[in-house]
Amino acid sequence: xxxxxxxxxxxxxxxxxxxxxxxxxxxxxxxxxxxxxxxxxxxxxxxxxxxxxxxxxxxxxxxxxxxxxxxxxxxxxxxxxxxxxxxxxxxxxxxxxxxxxxxxxxxxxxxxxxxxxxxxxxxxxxxxxxxxxxxxxxxxxxxxxxxxxxxxxxxxxxxxxxxxxxxxxxxxxxxxxxxxxxxxxxxxxxxxxxxxxxxxxxxxxxxxxxxxxxxxxxxxxxxxxxxxxxxxxxxxxxxxxxxxxxxxxxxxxxxxxxxxxxxxxxxxxxxxxxxxxxxxxxxxxxxxxxxxxxxxxxxxxxxxxxxxxxxxxxxxxxxxxxxxxxxxx
Amino acid sequence: xxxxxxxxxxxxxxxxxxxxxxxxxxxxxxxxxxxxxxxxxxxxxxxxxxxxxxxxxxxxxxxxxxxxxxxxxxxxxxxxxxxxxxxxxxxxxxxxxxxxxxxxxxxxxxxxxxxxxxxxxxxxxxxxxxxxxxxxxxxxxxxxxxxxxxxxxxxxxxxxxxxxxxxxxxxxxxxxxxxxxxxxxxxxxxxxxxxxxxxxxxxxxxxxxxxxxxxxxxxxxxxxxxxxxxxxxxxxxxxxxxxxxxxxxxxxxxxxxxxxxxxxxxxxxxxxxxxxxxxxxxxxxxxxxxxxxxxxxxxxxxxxxxxxxxxxxxxxxxxxxxxxxxxxx
DNA sequence: CCCCATTTTGTAAAGGCTTTCAGAATCCGA
DNA sequence: TCGGATTCTGAAAGCCTTTACAAAATGGGG
Numbered sequence: 001x002x003x004x005x006x007x008x009x010x011x012x013x014x015x016x017x018x019x020x021x022x023x024x025x026x027x028x029x030x031x032x033x034x035x036x037x038x039x040x041x042x043x044x045x046x047x048x049x050x051x052x053x054x055x056x057x058x059x060x061x062x063x064x065x066x067x068x069x070x071x072x073x074x075x076x077x078x079x080x081x082x083x084x085x086x087x088x089x090x091x092x093x094x095x096x097x098x099x100x101x102x103x104x105x106x107x108x109x110x111x112x113x114x115x116x117x118x119x120x121x122x123x124x125x126x127x128x129x130x131x132x133x134x135x136x137x138x139x140x141x142x143x144x145x146x147x148x149x150x151x152x153x154x155x156x157x158x159x160x161x162x163x164x165x166x167x168x169x170x171x172x173x174x175x176x177x178x179x180x181x182x183x184x185x186x187x188x189x190x191x192x193x194x195x196x197x198x199x200x201x202x203x204x205x206x207x208x209x210x211x212x213x214x215x216x217x218x219x220x221x222x223x224x225x226x227x228x229x230x231x232x233x234x235x236x237x238x239x240x241x242x243x244x245x246x247x248x249x250x251x252x253x254x255x256x257x258x259x260x261x262x263x264x265x266x267x268x269x270x271x272x273x274x275x276x277x278x279x280x281x282x283x284x285x286x287x288x289x290x291x292x293x294x295x296x297x298x299x300x301x302x303x304x305x306x307x308x309x310x311x312x313x314x315x316x317x318x319x320x321x322x323x324x325x326x327x328x329x
Numbered sequence: 330x331x332x333x334x335x336x337x338x339x340x341x342x343x344x345x346x347x348x349x350x351x352x353x354x355x356x357x358x359x360x361x362x363x364x365x366x367x368x369x370x371x372x373x374x375x376x377x378x379x380x381x382x383x384x385x386x387x388x389x390x391x392x393x394x395x396x397x398x399x400x401x402x403x404x405x406x407x408x409x410x411x412x413x414x415x416x417x418x419x420x421x422x423x424x425x426x427x428x429x430x431x432x433x434x435x436x437x438x439x440x441x442x443x444x445x446x447x448x449x450x451x452x453x454x455x456x457x458x459x460x461x462x463x464x465x466x467x468x469x470x471x472x473x474x475x476x477x478x479x480x481x482x483x484x485x486x487x488x489x490x491x492x493x494x495x496x497x498x499x500x501x502x503x504x505x506x507x508x509x510x511x512x513x514x515x516x517x518x519x520x521x522x523x524x525x526x527x528x529x530x531x532x533x534x535x536x537x538x539x540x541x542x543x544x545x546x547x548x549x550x551x552x553x554x555x556x557x558x559x560x561x562x563x564x565x566x567x568x569x570x571x572x573x574x575x576x577x578x579x580x581x582x583x584x585x586x587x588x589x590x591x592x593x594x595x596x597x598x599x600x601x602x603x604x605x606x607x608x609x610x611x612x613x614x615x616x617x618x619x620x621x622x623x624x625x626x627x628x629x630x631x632x633x634x635x636x637x638x639x640x641x642x643x644x645x646x647x648x649x650x651x652x653x654x655x656x657x658x
Numbered sequence: 659c660c661c662c663a664t665t666t667t668g669t670a671a672a673g674g675c676t677t678t679c680a681g682a683a684t685c686c687g688a
Numbered sequence: 689t690c691g692g693a694t695t696c697t698g699a700a701a702g703c704c705t706t707t708a709c710a711a712a713a714t715g716g717g718g
Contacts, residue, residue: 004704015668020706030666050445051383052704055673060380074412075605080403087402091433099428104420116379221608250609257611276404277606279550280579282586333674344698349676359684359696381674384703 003044012040068102069124085296125187140306144299156299163321164197180238184219224251246271268329283327332373341369397431398453414625454516469635473628485628485646492650493526509567513548553580575600597658612656
């Protein structure tokens with residue numbers, strides 16, 4: 001069906017070894033010969049068979065993006081952005097990408113083995129055992145939106161601490177002093193970073209921010225609305241609610257409206273992620289942009305570097321955030 | 330590193346051919362022998378090498394999902410759902426999935442050739458030439474959320490006509506007579522289906538629905554809000570706005586609010602897709618659920634059937650819709 | 659014009675599995 | 689117990705590249 005290296009060899013009058021080199025190590029074949037080879041290839045519509053190549057090279061040029069997150073997947077806009085970034089970068093470096101959920105890989109070890117990939121990017125709350133398992137199998141591994149102390153592994157994260165500061169300083173600049181954080185139970189890493197940052201920064205600015213100022217809730221609109229109702233019913237009602245993502249912030253806005261409070265006049269609301277929903281809410285939601293696309297790109301680049309055997313790969317890459325001010329705060 | 334079929338052969342005392350059969354055609358090897366093989370495999374942590382298998386079989390068990398849509402990708406929640414469905418199904422049937430945008434495949438034919446896949450699912454507005462190209466290359470092709478008359482190809486779509494009817498009949502049951510459709514410039518197929526359905530159904534129910542009742546806009550919140558402003562400023566203002574997706578509906582709600590109109594009292598609003606944003610809007614958005622996940626599953630199943638050489642594969646599969654009534658209408 | 663150092667090219671052996679074909683083992687009825 | 693029909697198993701030929709290793713060609717300097 002498709003022509004092979006032999007066909008090209010025959011037509012161009014050189015050996016298959018030379019054809020092979022013309023394609024994968026052009027500089028190792030003389031200009032004139034290379035020309036002939038490419039012409040023949042052109043005529044025959046030849047292009048190297050990736051499978052055979054993988055077979056011979058013992059390398060697939062294929063990587064996996066594993067989303068380690070209960071329930072959610074690519075449906076989470078933030079992860080979809082990361083995914084997009086990975087796709088962009090891997091496309092650029094000619095790596096093939098397979099996307100999967102960690103669950104799929106955990107279930108059947110055999111399955112995991114079958115998907116022959118050279119490396120994997122683990123997004124979110126990856127289990128350390130999974131990392132060990134993969135590394136011990138000789139795979140290159142990179143973490144995105146997570147860190148794993150004690151592991152020798154490149155991580156790509158956003159500047160959670162700085163981001164929280166941006167939000168808080170903005171709110172303070174608008175005169176807010178009673179600021180509450182509505183924290184979703186996300187992956188431990190993210191939850192912890194934002195929680196800690198909030199307390200530290202609030203404290204350092206002399207805000208009355210003990211742990212009572214932080215309210216945990218499940219990562220759904222309803223749970224957030226419910227939790228926020230409680231917050232807004234306190235005698236010393238907060239003047240600003242800082243949702244740790246846009247969904248929670250939307251829940252906060254709902255709660256406010258149900259209580260007859262106006263946003264942002266009576267209570268300001270901010271989110272994190274800057275998802276598309278921000279522009280659909282009324283008022284539009286002020287949100288901290290986390291550059292998921294860039295995080296994806298960078299993690300793919302790190303993995304690529306790992307595969308290329310580069311040394312001195314940064315163990316930690318931090319992507320800056322940016323506050324997008326809109327009507328809600 | 331990894332053990333091979335030879336290791337298993339040696340340890341179990343049978344030939345590699347038998348080991349191979351034990352794994353891919355278990356019924357063709359005697360119970361007793363099979364047992365021995367599996368035990369040895371267990372001990373050696375052997376599992377067949379997918380690359381080598383693909384090489385020998387001349388088949389990759391790998392399929393591609395191509396999103397044919399300018400700009401948007403997996404970031405579009407609806408497509409993410411389709412994608413999820415495809416992932417679920419292909420996981421079930423042990424097919425590997427690569428996700429890509431049509432743009433990536435168009436750019437370099439060579440590239441497309443390199444990704445050796447057995448088949449492809451084209452989502453959205455695929456170019457007929459791309460289909461011909463792929464089919465002529467011997468790939469199995471399936472269309473999802475699109476149809477292509479004149480092509481011999483299975484298509485999986487949602488019941489656009491029925492869905493539009495559900496929405497209109499619901500609105501009419503609530504007493505609405507002046508209903509306007511806010512139609513986004515999506516893929517020609519979808520736009521046309523919804524447009525036509527609206528006109529036919531409205532007409533058949535004696536609604537004053539000429540083409541003036543349909544307003545086209547770009548698929549963004551702002552464009553929708555702008556278009557809707559015009560609709561709502563007419564002397565015979567519509568009492569209901571039927572957005573052809575949730576983003577447009579959100580835009581309609583914005584426009585209404587800007588004009589001081591209450592939703593749903595002064596103007597009812599409905600959307601399509603039932604995306605997560607519905608629950609975040611205030612009031613919550615009544616929307617027509619299109620089962621993207623199911624569409625994905627079914628298209629993967631069709632592709633699988635095609636690959637399995639099955640005959641009598643339905644050329645058209647229609648997935649039913651369901652109206653989710655919430656506060657906005 | 660020869661010789662040695664360099665490039666360039668070719669030969670042949672993997673790489674791990676599937677599958678055809680033929681021979682070996684097994685089963686069944688008589 | 690024997691013959692023939694079945695079912696199992698094994699040897700070997702691919703599948704398409706890459707890559708030592710070795711041979712051939714090329715280029716310069718003397």
